[in-house]
Amino acid sequence: MFDTLIRKLSIAGGLTEGDHEMLRRVSVRSRQVPARQDLTTEGDRPENVHLVLSGFVCRYKILPRGQRHITALMVPGDLCDLHVAILDEMDHSIATLTPCTVVAIPRSTIRDLTENRPRIAHALWWATLVDEAVLREWLVGLAGREAPERMAHLFCELLLRMQAVGLAEEDGYALPFTQIDLADMLGLTPVHVNRTLQHLRSEDLIVLKKRRLEIPDAARLKAFCGFDPTYLHHTPRTKNLNSNQHKLQISAS
Amino acid sequence: MFDTLIRKLSIAGGLTEGDHEMLRRVSVRSRQVPARQDLTTEGDRPENVHLVLSGFVCRYKILPRGQRHITALMVPGDLCDLHVAILDEMDHSIATLTPCTVVAIPRSTIRDLTENRPRIAHALWWATLVDEAVLREWLVGLAGREAPERMAHLFCELLLRMQAVGLAEEDGYALPFTQIDLADMLGLTPVHVNRTLQHLRSEDLIVLKKRRLEIPDAARLKAFCGFDPTYLHHTPRTKNLNSNQHKLQISAS
DNA sequence: CAGAAAATATAACATGCGTTGGAGTATTGA
DNA sequence: TCAATACTCCAACGCATGTTATATTTTCTG
Numbered sequence: 001m002f003d004t005l006i007r008k009l010s011i012a013g014g015l016t017e018g019d020h021e022m023l024r025r026v027s028v029r030s031r032q033v034p035a036r037q038d039l040t041t042e043g044d045r046p047e048n049v050h051l052v053l054s055g056f057v058c059r060y061k062i063l064p065r066g067q068r069h070i071t072a073l074m075v076p077g078d079l080c081d082l083h084v085a086i087l088d089e090m091d092h093s094i095a096t097l098t099p100c101t102v103v104a105i106p107r108s109t110i111r112d113l114t115e116n117r118p119r120i121a122h123a124l125w126w127a128t129l130v131d132e133a134v135l136r137e138w139l140v141g142l143a144g145r146e147a148p149e150r151m152a153h154l155f156c157e158l159l160l161r162m163q164a165v166g167l168a169e170e171d172g173y174a175l176p177f178t179q180i181d182l183a184d185m186l187g188l189t190p191v192h193v194n195r196t197l198q199h200l201r202s203e204d205l206i207v208l209k210k211r212r213l214e215i216p217d218a219a220r221l222k223a224f225c226g227f228d229p230t231y232l233h234h235t236p237r238t239k240n241l242n243s244n245q246h247k248l249q250i251s252a253s
Numbered sequence: 254m255f256d257t258l259i260r261k262l263s264i265a266g267g268l269t270e271g272d273h274e275m276l277r278r279v280s281v282r283s284r285q286v287p288a289r290q291d292l293t294t295e296g297d298r299p300e301n302v303h304l305v306l307s308g309f310v311c312r313y314k315i316l317p318r319g320q321r322h323i324t325a326l327m328v329p330g331d332l333c334d335l336h337v338a339i340l341d342e343m344d345h346s347i348a349t350l351t352p353c354t355v356v357a358i359p360r361s362t363i364r365d366l367t368e369n370r371p372r373i374a375h376a377l378w379w380a381t382l383v384d385e386a387v388l389r390e391w392l393v394g395l396a397g398r399e400a401p402e403r404m405a406h407l408f409c410e411l412l413l414r415m416q417a418v419g420l421a422e423e424d425g426y427a428l429p430f431t432q433i434d435l436a437d438m439l440g441l442t443p444v445h446v447n448r449t450l451q452h453l454r455s456e457d458l459i460v461l462k463k464r465r466l467e468i469p470d471a472a473r474l475k476a477f478c479g480f481d482p483t484y485l486h487h488t489p490r491t492k493n494l495n496s497n498q499h500k501l502q503i504s505a506s
Numbered sequence: 507c508a509g510a511a512a513a514t515a516t517a518a519c520a521t522g523c524g525t526t527g528g529a530g531t532a533t534t535g536a
Numbered sequence: 537t538c539a540a541t542a543c544t545c546c547a548a549c550g551c552a553t554g555t556t557a558t559a560t561t562t563t564c565t566g
Contacts, residue, residue, distance in 0.1 A: 061389065063397045064479035071389045083382045086375070091386050091484040122339070129336045132381075133344050135388050136314065136324045142395040143440030144316045146552070178513065187396030192553055194515060226317035231344040399522070431543070445523055447545060 004077030004165040005051060011164065011234055012126035015119050022117060027051065030103045039094045039102065040081060046090065048104040050080040055100030056176065060184070061092045070185045072135060073097075075158070077165040082110070082128050098176045126233075133231045142187050145225065147196045150186055152205060152225035155213060160229055172207075172214035257330030257418040258304060264417065264487055265379035268372050275370060280304065283356045292347045292355065293334060299343065301357035303333040308353030309429065313437070314345045323438040325388060326350075328411070330418040335363070335381050351429045379486075386484045395440050398478065400449045403439050405458060405478035408466060413482055425460075425467035 006023050009015060015023075030053050033039070039057065040046040050057070052074050059072040059080070071092065074080050080094050084107065096102075114121035134157070141150045158175070162168035179197070183190045200206045205221050207214040215221050259276050262268060268276075283306055286292070292310065293299040303310070305327050312325040312333070324345065327333050333347050337360065349355075367374035387410070394403045411428070415421035432450070436443045453459045458474050460467040468474050 059389075061393050063393065064481075065397070067397050069393045069396050071392050083385075086379050087382050087386070087486055089483065089486075091486070092389060126339050128385075129340050132336075132385050132388065133340070135385065135392065136312075136345060139324050139388065139392045139395065140314050140316065140322045142392065143322050144318070144320050179515095180513080189554055190514090191516090191555080195553090198515085228317075230342065233340055233342075233344070432545095433543085442524055443544090444525080444546090448523085451545080 004053065004167070005079075007165050008077035009120070009123035009127065012123035013119060015123065019117055019120050022113065022120065026105060026109060026113070027053065027103050030101050033096050033100045033102055035096055035098050035100075037096050039096065040084075040090055042090050042093045044090045045088065046081065046084050048106055049082055049084060049110055050094065051103040051105055052076050052078050052080065053101040053103060055102075056097040057094060057100060057102070058097050058181075058185075059092055059094050068184050069187065070181070071138070072131065073158075073185065075161050075165065076167060078131075079105075079124070079127065082124060097181055130233050133233060137231045147186070147188055147192060148199050149225040150188075151182070151193070151196050152200060152221055153227055154182075154185065155206060155215065156218070156222050156225060156227040156229075157232070158213075159215060159218065160232055160234060164232075164234055171216065171218065172212060174211060175208065175213040176211045257306065257420075258332075260418050261330035262373070262376040262380065265376040266372060268376065272370055272373050275366065275373065279358055279362060279366070280306065280356050283354050286349050286353045286355055288349055288351050288353075290349050292349065293337075293343055295343050295346045297343045298341065299334065299337050301359055302335055302337060302363055303347065304356040304358055305329050305331050305333065306354040306356060308355075309350040310347060310353060310355070311350050311434075311438075312345055312347050321437050322440065323434070324391070325384065326411075326438065328414050328418065329420060331384075332358075332377070332380060335377060350434055383486050386486060390484045400439070400441055400445060401452050402478040403441075404435070404446070404449050405453060405474055406480055407435075407438065408459060408468065409471070409475050409478060409480040409482075410485070411466075412468060412471065413485055413487060417485075417487055424469065424471065425465060427464060428461065428466040429464045 003024070005027060006015070006020050009023070033055075035055075039050050042061070054076050057074040057078070057080055058070045059074070060068050060070045062068055080102075081090070084090070110124075114124065137153075137157070141153055145153060155175075159168055159173060162173045167173060177185075179193045180190050182188075183193045186193065188196070197206075197208060201208070203224075204216060205224060207216065221227075256277075258280060259268070259273050262276070286308075288308075292303050295314070307329050310327040310331070310333055311323045312327070313321050313323045315321055334343070337343070363377075367377065390406075390410070394406050398406060408428075412421055412426060415426045420426060430438075432446045433443045435441075436446045439446065441449070450459075450461060454461070456477075457469060458477055460469065474480075
């Protein structure tokens with residue numbers, strides 16, 4: 001039930017059963033947060049790292065003109081703000097998009113984990129680098145893909161990310177976003193998001209109704225937007241896994 | 254001369270004189286690389302981390318349609334690919350934009366540094382997080398700023414980053430990019446980059462000639478594009494610096 | 507269950523930016 | 537020094553996307 005984090009970090013490398021136990025223990029004290037509520041706000045120096053157990057969370061910035069832009073999407077199993085330990089001030093905000101279950105993990109716990117659990121430390125480091133890779137892909141999409149491809153690309157990415165934590169079926173998943181939310185992710189206006197959705201629908205690439213997205217032919221959708229899943233790093237090479245002698249520590253003196 | 258790295262990492266927190274000495278020793282064996290040459294290529298599993306001593310280096314991806322998109326710019330003092338130790342495969346390439354002096358630092362050296370020099374480890378961690386913050390700002394700019402503001406924002410960012418390593422004067426710096434390079438950074442066509450440059454020139458916001466950018470009135474340019482330098486994290490709060498008991502280790506077992 | 511509020515859907519029009527093509531102007535190299 | 541090559545600049549036209557406005561449907565709330 002609460003094992004999405006474990007499921008996700010397992011992709012990074014072999015966690016032991018003891019690691020699993022530690023992670024499970026961390027995730028016990030969860031709380032419910034309603035939709036559209038800030039978890040941390042720009043300018044803060046927060047004390048907690050948030051783990052998403054259910055629902056969707058986003059990272060966003062507000063431009064001078066007032067527009068919100070979403071720079072990242074966190075799904076169950078994702079940690080929201082691992083970097084608060086280093087940077088002095090948040091340069092962006094984090095908010096729920098839907099009702100969520102989250103765990104607020106004190107920085108000290110993260111510190112303990114990374115001190116005493118080298119494989120967990122490694123997995124966390126891996127997770128932040130994957131986040132950065134996703135960020136790069138979004139950047140490239142904004143610059144180089146037109147609206148329909150860009151949207152299709154997002155849907156493909158979410159399909160894989162949701163499948164990785166066991167929250168998507170073969171051909172679809174829950175997509176409880178508003179068209180305004182999508183607009184803020186894709187750098188489009190809500191009007192054009194709607195147009196683009198109609199376009200993808202008319203080509204039978206997607207079926208989106210009742211907050212559920214269905215992808216009749218995933219291969220076709222991927223071909224349509226030139227989706228290459230490498231950047232998600234969901235398939236670590238066993239070769240590296242075995243020969244990997246690096247461990248990571250984020251420790252406090 | 255070669256102290257740009259030290260200068261940059263010093264922003265993160267107090268390095269000791271011994272740390273400086275270590276960093277200096279790392280930077281001795283440099284090499285010249287001509288313009289437009291790959292340092293690491295997508296798909297590689299590189300053995301070295303590159304430090305830029307002079308010139309400009311970029312991180313880029315090629316889209317299916319063949320367009321290059323630049324996702325990050327590295328200036329002297331920047332490390333190019335600190336994450337190769339963790340991720341199994343490069344999902345993008347790194348290339349020089351201009352003739353450069355670079356140092357190829359073996360992963361083992363990075364490992365040693367981060368094992369034995371906690372303050373350096375902390376500073377490196379800090380640097381990668383700042384890179385991520387810059388990436389976010391570029392993303393937001395692509396989505397929410399029109400061409401003139403987006404370009405002006407890039408010029409403001411570079412002004413601060415170059416000043417931080419002592420490579421810009423009060424009112425300008427060397428900008429040896431082609432309009433094609435700028436187009437690939439800004440997500441525009443070269444034609445529109447030219448139009449936009451004319452526009453900024455006609456408003457007396459910039460003077461760009463002979464590969465040198467001059468900014469007659471930096472405050473005006475910043476106001477024009479709504480530039481807020483927080484995301485560069487160039488001014489760590491002393492409060493945090495002093496009370497910061499966290500050190501970081503990226504170590505190998 | 508009814509009324510309000512929010513989200514979706516479309517239409518008409520405006521515009522920023524892409525596209526194509528070509529003329530000038532530096533830079534480079536033999 | 538001259539030719540070759542790259543880069544800069546400019547114009548005309550088209551299209552993707554923004555803007556504004558309004559109707560319709562769904563979801564929320566008492």
